[in-house]
Amino acid sequence: MKMAKTKFSSFLSDCQNRLNQQLHELFITQKSPSPRLHEAMQYSALAGGKRIRPLLIYATGEAFDVPLSHLDKPAMAVELLHTYSLIHDDLPAMDNDVLRRGKPTCHIAFDEASAILAGDAMQTLAFEILSAPNQHLDAHQQLRMIFILSRACGIHGMASGQALDLATLGENITQDELQHIHELKTGALISACIELALVPSQASPEQITHMQIFAQAIGLAFQVQDDLLDVIGDPNELGKPTGMDAKRDKLNYPAIIGVEASQNLLKNLVTNALDHLHLATKKPTYLKELTQLIIERNA
């Protein structure tokens, strides 16, 4: 993410440092009776990554005058849930990936059992963080956040998306079917980020509706860009090999509608997202720039 030192780039690095610092402290305070489990969890949670989901939470908070301190716990929880899903998706029984963020995946660096347990305990930790006594959120807000995240990650969202993704390997799926899988597998958690940040806000039902449409559009845009990177990206910048979808006999956007149509779809999704963002808030700056960054990213 190279850019001139703008107000936005300071905001980005501040938020990333804020999150990384807190995850770091989390693993210092959260001791485990099993040093190996602790190490495996910490290895994956602190392996870097763009922290896009926490950035979305903080940027949405900023657009709706929610202090960032109120969003630290949901930001951490979302990143832990995302990381748990990566650890499990990488397992030999699933995507069988050996590289993630330029480093050996958890089950390669440790072993399969440790990776399964690290993912399991990381999911639990997300809910522990959100349910622990919180000086910034009231009980109703905390509970609402837990509900939003559990709906996004489980049988109604991410887990079903991954199950469908695996079930359709080698199958001739349509663009609609692909969109449905993406909406579940990555879209649901990205939408949840926006929803979480709005919980402690004063947003009106109308503003929330616009933000939900914004969230759905950027969620899908994020995945279309991911699919494009798998076809035309640079493995060195990505920190993982490209062409993996084809290798797995898995259809993605470029495979179904072509590279150019995928790029056009991406543009339309972003236009739609930004239209609704402008209808939702008069203070969309960082979210707008973050949207651009997400779809212009090389990794």
Added chain:
Amino acid sequence: MKMAKTKFSSFLSDCQNRLNQQLHELFITQKSPSPRLHEAMQYSALAGGKRIRPLLIYATGEAFDVPLSHLDKPAMAVELLHTYSLIHDDLPAMDNDVLRRGKPTCHIAFDEASAILAGDAMQTLAFEILSAPNQHLDAHQQLRMIFILSRACGIHGMASGQALDLATLGENITQDELQHIHELKTGALISACIELALVPSQASPEQITHMQIFAQAIGLAFQVQDDLLDVIGDPNELGKPTGMDAKRDKLNYPAIIGVEASQNLLKNLVTNALDHLHLATKKPTYLKELTQLIIERNA
């Protein structure tokens, strides 16, 4: 569980039916976009089982005048968390078990990826159930229950217990080390059952302390009995083979201190548990009988 039709046995079957009925309804209402994931989750959650953890919750509620309806959600959540842990523990990378409750384990009946995802989504579902709008519990009570369960299941409890259990295979552990593993792997969730049931109660701090000691004692007693059954139990009644710990080069209570000393330990634990139960409540009947049942069980 053969017994004369007593008030207690009616209570037991009422609670088991109550729980099974609700789990059944849960999987009717909780549709998944992935039929296979839904089927794998339902297969394991409705595979029978003694439902000891929900029974402990209901019996504790009864002893402290908490209406059973207030405890339905925590009872379901605990059973889902327990079932998720069984599905993952049975995986080839962990205990590699092919039979559970007399039926093929989840990864045998389905496949490894489905079993991993079914466990993942089942954990999420437990937290969804506890965070959903609830007519019997207020937000603080719901949040407290989520916190208790996340502490019991994750890095401070069950997941670390399983990690230590795997890490000490083939090692010459002491009785203290074995007790520590058991306390984490099964004790923490059993203690959580008692704690959960007390959340909506009027129990005093002193009563709670006695109940915590009761919970720790029966948690360990449960596991000592489990270890004994693995050595001297009947595979037909258990629904799974015996001698598995020895086969895995895993030390259990009979292996470390002998069968007779294990049986004496069990008796002492139960005496201690019942002493504190009687100090905690004047209405201990069902909990007392349940304790007897747990340690006299053949399966």
